[in-house]
Amino acid sequence: MKRLLLTTAICATLPFAAQADEFLVRADVTEATVFLGGVTEIVREVSLTVPQGDHDVLLALPSGVQLQRADIAGTGPVTLGSYSVETAHPIEEGALDGPDVAAARARVEDLEDRVDAVNARIAEAGAAVQAAALQRAYLQSVTAGGDNAAPFPTEPELLGQMLTTLGTQMANVAEAARLAEEEQTALREELAEVNTDLNAARTALNELYPFGTSVTVMRVPVSAEAEADVTLTLSHFSTAATWSPVYTLRLDSTAEELAVERAVTLQLTGNERWHDVGVSVSTADPGRERAPSDLSPQPARIHPPETEESRGVGFGIVQLGNGNAGGFNTTLARPSPAPAADMAPVEVQAVGASLTYRLPGAVTITPRDSSRQPLDTLSFDVDLTNRAVPRHDATAFLVAEVENDSGEALLSGNAAFYRDGELLGEAQLGFLADGAETDLAFGALDHLQLDWRDLSRDEGQTGIFTSADTQVRAVEFSVENTSDEAEEVRLLYAVPFAEQEELELDLDLSVTPDARDVDGQRGVHAWELTLEPGETRTIRMDVEFSWPEGEVLDWRP
Structure with missing residues (x-):
C-alpha cells in the first residue's frame, strides 16, 4: 500500500487532503469476510506519515456506512486516542478521488467544456444567420420602391451597373445565410453526439460511486513523538454484502465421474463500491440461534368443562424461548486473511464447525450488482x-x-x-x-x-x-x-x-x-x-x- 505524506501542500487530485493538524484520508475497504445471513466484517487499512505532535486523522467513509462494533488499531510509534464519528463532514468535490474516479471526472469535465464550446459556436452561427436576414431585408426594402427606395439612375449603362451590384449583394447575402444555417445544423448534430458521450461519462462516473461534497468521518486522535509512518486498521460489522454458493455439475457418464465446479455469487447491498478487495466467505451465520430454548415443567391438570365465561382461558403453562436468535452479539473469530493472488487455489480454513473460503483474487464490485467468483472443482x-x-x-x-x-x-x-x-x-x-x-x-x-x-x-x-x-x-x-x-x-x-x-x-x-x-x-x-x-x-x-x-x-x- 502506498504511504502518503499528508501536508497542507498536497494537491487535491490525490485521494486525501490536509488542513492544519487534521488529516483527511479515504478509508476504502481492503478486506471483507461475508457470513451467511447477510453479516459482513469489513476491514479498512490506511497507511500514512504524520509529523511530530498531536493530530486528528479523519478516516473518510461513504455516507450512511454501518459501523457496528467498530474497532480501530494502529501500528507504528504513535498513540491513538478514543475515536468519534461525524456525519456530513464537508469536503471539496473531487478532493478524495482515486485515480480511476479522477480520470472519469476529468472525462466528464472535458465533455462539459466541449458542450459549452459547441453551444458558443452555435450561437455564433445563429448570429450570422440573423445578420444575413437583416442584410437581405435591407436590400429588399431599397429595391421595393417607396420612401426608403434607392434612387435609380436614368442612364441605361448606370442603371445596369446598379442592378448588377444589387443582384451580386443579394446573392452574397443568400449564400452567407445558407452557409450559416448549414453550420448550425452540423453543430446541433455535433452537440447531440457530445451530449450522448457526456451522459455516458456521467453514468460511468456515478458507477464508481465517488465521494460527494460531504462524508462520514471517523476522527482518530494520533500522537507522535517524532515523524512516524503509521497504519490504521478500522474493522467493523455491517450488512453490506451477501453471498450464496452456486454449482455446475458435469457428469461424464462413460467414465462415471462427476465434477462439481463451485463458485460464489457475491452481492453488495450497501452504498459503497469495493475495488480490489480481498474477500472471504464463511459458512458461519452470526444471526443464527446461539443457545437452546428454555424448557419448563408441563404438569397435567384437570378442570371443569369449558363454559362460555371461561372460553379462551388457557390452563397450560407456556414458556417462550430465551430470545437468542438474531443479532451477532457474541465474539466472532475471524481468520487472518491471506494476501490475494490472481486465481490462486481456493484457501479453506476451518473455524469451529464452520468453514471460511478465501476467494482466489481481488474482487471489484459495485452496489446492487452481483459478481460470480470461482472457488474450486471437486471430483467424485x-x-x-x-x-x-x-x-x-x-x-x-x-x-x-x-x-x-x-x-x-x-x-x-x-x-x-x-x-x-x-x-x-x-x-x-x-x-x-x-x-x-x-x-x-x-x-x-x-x-x-x-x-x-x-x-x-x-x-x-x-x-x-x-x-x-x-x-x-x-x-x-x-x-x-x-x-x-x-x-x-x-x-x-x-x-x-x-x-x-x-x-x-x-x-x-x-x-x-x-x-x-x-x-x-x-x-x-x-x-x-x-x-x-x-x-x-x-x-x-x-x-x-x-x-x-x-x-x-x-x-x-
Whole structure:
C-alpha cells in the first residue's frame, strides 16, 4: 500500500487532503469476510506519515456506512486516542478521488467544456444567420420602391451597373445565410453526439460511486513523538454484502465421474463500491440461534368443562424461548486473511464447525450488482443407474449415486446440470453433509420407454372406490430398450399392502422383485433388469382385496 505524506501542500487530485493538524484520508475497504445471513466484517487499512505532535486523522467513509462494533488499531510509534464519528463532514468535490474516479471526472469535465464550446459556436452561427436576414431585408426594402427606395439612375449603362451590384449583394447575402444555417445544423448534430458521450461519462462516473461534497468521518486522535509512518486498521460489522454458493455439475457418464465446479455469487447491498478487495466467505451465520430454548415443567391438570365465561382461558403453562436468535452479539473469530493472488487455489480454513473460503483474487464490485467468483472443482466417482418408474414416467432417467467424500459439507445452492457436455437445466442442490450420500438425476433416457396399463379397466371393470366387499385388479408395466446396445435398468413400483386386519389382500407378481421395501418404504419394490437391444420386459400385478361388508376400499393402482 502506498504511504502518503499528508501536508497542507498536497494537491487535491490525490485521494486525501490536509488542513492544519487534521488529516483527511479515504478509508476504502481492503478486506471483507461475508457470513451467511447477510453479516459482513469489513476491514479498512490506511497507511500514512504524520509529523511530530498531536493530530486528528479523519478516516473518510461513504455516507450512511454501518459501523457496528467498530474497532480501530494502529501500528507504528504513535498513540491513538478514543475515536468519534461525524456525519456530513464537508469536503471539496473531487478532493478524495482515486485515480480511476479522477480520470472519469476529468472525462466528464472535458465533455462539459466541449458542450459549452459547441453551444458558443452555435450561437455564433445563429448570429450570422440573423445578420444575413437583416442584410437581405435591407436590400429588399431599397429595391421595393417607396420612401426608403434607392434612387435609380436614368442612364441605361448606370442603371445596369446598379442592378448588377444589387443582384451580386443579394446573392452574397443568400449564400452567407445558407452557409450559416448549414453550420448550425452540423453543430446541433455535433452537440447531440457530445451530449450522448457526456451522459455516458456521467453514468460511468456515478458507477464508481465517488465521494460527494460531504462524508462520514471517523476522527482518530494520533500522537507522535517524532515523524512516524503509521497504519490504521478500522474493522467493523455491517450488512453490506451477501453471498450464496452456486454449482455446475458435469457428469461424464462413460467414465462415471462427476465434477462439481463451485463458485460464489457475491452481492453488495450497501452504498459503497469495493475495488480490489480481498474477500472471504464463511459458512458461519452470526444471526443464527446461539443457545437452546428454555424448557419448563408441563404438569397435567384437570378442570371443569369449558363454559362460555371461561372460553379462551388457557390452563397450560407456556414458556417462550430465551430470545437468542438474531443479532451477532457474541465474539466472532475471524481468520487472518491471506494476501490475494490472481486465481490462486481456493484457501479453506476451518473455524469451529464452520468453514471460511478465501476467494482466489481481488474482487471489484459495485452496489446492487452481483459478481460470480470461482472457488474450486471437486471430483467424485459415481455409480450410475437407469431408474424407471413406469407408473408416473414415460422414460427412464439416469441417476448418479454419489458419496460426499470431499472432507467438507456442500451447502445448498443453485446448480446447473450437464450430462456429457449437454445442459439439462438448473435445480436447487440440497445440503450434503461430509460423508453423506445422495442421488442426483441427470435427465431422461429416451431410448428406455415405459408403459403402464390397468388391465382390469380393459376387461370392463370400473371404479376405484367401491362399497362391495371384494375387488380384483390387474396391472401391467413395462420397459422397452429401443437402442442398439444392452441396458441395465432398475425398475421401481409401489405395490399395495394392508395394515388393517380386516382388510385381506392377495398379491401376485409375474416377476419376483429383486428388492422389497426399498429404502425403508413399505411396498416399494425394485427389479434389476437387463434388456437386450429392442427388448421389452413386462411385469404383471394381480391383486384381490376382501373387506367387511359396509366398509369402503380406498386404493388406486
